[in-house]
Amino acid sequence: MSNPFSIIDSRLNLSRHYRRIFERPLPEGVTYFYCLGGMALFFLIVLTFTGVVLSFYYIPSASEAYHSIRFIDSKLPGGWLMRALHVWAASGMVAAVMAHMLRVYITGSYKPPRELNWVVGATLFVLTMAFGFSGYLLPWDQKAYWATTVGTAMPSTIPLVGHFIMQLLRGGDDVSGITLLRFYVMHVYILPLVSIFLLWAHFHMIRRQGISGGL
């Protein structure tokens, strides 16, 4: 009862949970290819950190966005690094998620009883792509603006609902300041909230079911 941890532990029973996660033996055949999901999570942590720092200085408005990016890149100490890391970690995360999915496919780890975790993981892949798409517009330069114009025009060719989907994405008929705000809200509020919930489910299922191990 002398050290602070045992006082907390005797009340909250933390070490039981610790043992369940940390001291659990793994199945045989767990190689470095089983680290790709962890790598994706790591990139997400880097993206969260750099993203929060960027959001302190970035202004999501059509008149200010470009200048705030310029400010981050050239005036803010270390700002260029935060932005560069955010861009590269984003690419890294997409690559890690894809590689992780491929590993799970090759080892057949989505087989019963893990079907539901595959579905949650596939949803997280779609969310990762949506993160990339919404983040691409935020610098509000020529490349961002016209890429989003093309990207949001694509669904408009769907019969019946296409025009509505495009207007929903753009918040009007053209890509404008409203679109920028919409993409910003997607990028920093909606997608993170949904992703955190699904990640919790993803990891919780892994803890319940264990990892599937080698073939």
Next chain:
Amino acid sequence: MDNRLKKFYPDYLFEILLVCLFALEGALLLSYVFPPVTGSPVDFSRNFLPRPEWYFLALYQMFKYFPGNLAFIGVAVIPAVILFLVFALPFLEKTHSRRLRDRKFSAVAAAILLVSAAVLTVLSCF
């Protein structure tokens, strides 16, 4: 306790952290050597041919093959079918064996999908 079995801690966690360390070093190196380039400010009158991020290039290339009103086939119908197959994979595949050689149909389909995505991505660069 079987000592040959790896545990989450320290074995697996060490491997994960090592991979993360390399990932961070890679990201830092790329950030330093190739920082993102901010283009010119938005000019509504000057149309600009954009290139999406590398992971959307395959989709972007498909867009080119279905001109005009048919574009939705390339950018919505085909991706939706692929996504459906990916999501439904555990329920579509009846075999219980996890080995690739016991699920040849699925493996060939996955290989075709990956090769097509790679080919489309390469084609979009020209």
